[in-house]
Amino acid sequence: MVRTNIAVLGAQWGDEGKGKIVDMLTPHFSTVARYQGGHNAGHTVYVDGRKFVLHLIPSGILHPGVTCIIGNGVVVDPEALFKEVDELARLGTSVDGRLLVSEKAHVILPYHRELDVLSEARRGERKIGTTSRGIGPAYEDKVGRRGIRVCDLLGDREALATEVRENVSARNRIIKDSTLDWRPVFDQLVGHGERMKPWVADVSLVLHQTMAAGKSVMFEGAQATLLDIDHGTYPFVTSSNASVGGICTGLGVAPKAIGGVLGVAKAYTTRVGEGPLPTELTGELADRLRETGQEYGSSTGRPRRCGWYDAVVVRYSARINGLDAIALTKLDVLDGLPEVRICTGYQTPWGQVTEFPADLRVLAAAEPIYETLPGWTRPTKGATRIDELPAEARRYVARLEEVSGVACGLISTGSDRNETIITPGAAVERWTSA
Ligand code: GDP
DSSP, rough: OOOEEEEEESSSSSSSSSSHHHHHHGGOOOOEEEBBBBBOOEEEEEETTTEEEESSGGGGGGGGTTTEEETTBBEEEEHHHHHHHHHHHHTTTTTTTEEEEEOEEEEOOHHHHHHHHHHHHHHGOOOOOSSSHHHHHHHHHHHHHHOOHHHHSSHHHHHHHHHHEEEEEEEHHSSOOOOOHHHHHHHHHHHHHHHHHEEEEEEEHHHHHHHHTOOEEEEESSSOGGGGGTTTSSTSSSSOOOSSSHHHHTTTOGGGOOEEEEEEEESSEEEOOOSTTTTTTHHHHHHHHHTTTBBBTTTTBOOEEEEEEHHHHHHHHHHHTTSSSEEEOGGGTTTSSSSEEEEEEEETTTTEEOOOOOHHHHHOOOOEEEEEEOOOSEEEHHHHHGGGHHHHHHHHHHHHHHHSOOOOEEESSSSSTTTTEEESSSSHHHHHHH
């Protein structure tokens, strides 16, 4: 068992394959903790050919004996949580004694979903492309200091009744002609509290005690750096801090607790939802990447927009998160292409840009500056050693490391746990060999 606590987070716009990486690294950790987001995340994991899609519970739950934590930075839809717990039980995995939910996590209320849909409709052409699961409105209530937390479901009933009454009447003012009754909402929340009770804990304390006992923790990010509310492509972002800073606030752990950071990046780029994507491809090549990579949202089924690897993005991610290594996924999806490209900078009407811009007008006008490298005909699919890769694929990876400024500690060559190369001597090998 290693002693380093590491963060595994998305280095691009999400869907990088974090689920597989977290899942395969989990046996080296005692605990996996999620620090932000809600059930808008979707991790697809294949174990022995069986498909699991997890939205809220860390995928570490598929490993017996591993404790899984949902931190205070996560917004919890109790019904979504129960559905996942029931589905896991049906597939033979029990969460009993292994799932902890922060007492400080905010609760997604039934009408947050409605507010989400309404807010998207009001934005018209400028819609964000949310999953309409109430995540954004729940975070709005949190920041607006009217949110309801998990501990509130278990505490004083009178106080909860007052909170629910006020929240529902505020909602009725927002939604025209709405006369939602607060009572059923209250009753439902009390019921949810009862079922959640055995899982509720002071997770900051649990994590502190776990680490003090010399056990290691993996901090699991949802969504990704470019979707971070502060550092992402605002406003086309998620409502939480998906980058490394979210770990401290979203779990109640100190920065010193984070011993290493692994950024998961695809060997190309995808994005679901709206917002600029400089390396976006259209036509045959985009279709080919989408079909080969099965680039359809695991939460919503929406087709993902696809493009070449953007080193400006990953370099930026490396800076924001202090990446020690990249876990490069889906290299096999590029198998058989006559050539592959890496974006190293942007040409814009305001000049050449090599650092990721804050102003979306700049990003929207950005023309990628590409380096073109030869593709490879021999497949990388399933490779487990770096020397099994065709020379052109190795060259692509080496160049991508150079321009991104971070080494690949792990290369994924297929969706199965075993289809993975751990780079000798790099950070991931150090973290996992002890
Ligand atoms: P996540 O949210 O970052 O975990 O990403 P998703 O689960 O939405 O998407 C990742 C998808 O890619 C899943 O279906 C994985 O099984 C699959 N996947 C992960 N790594 C690889 C890989 O190296 N090659 C291929 N072909 N598929 C992969």
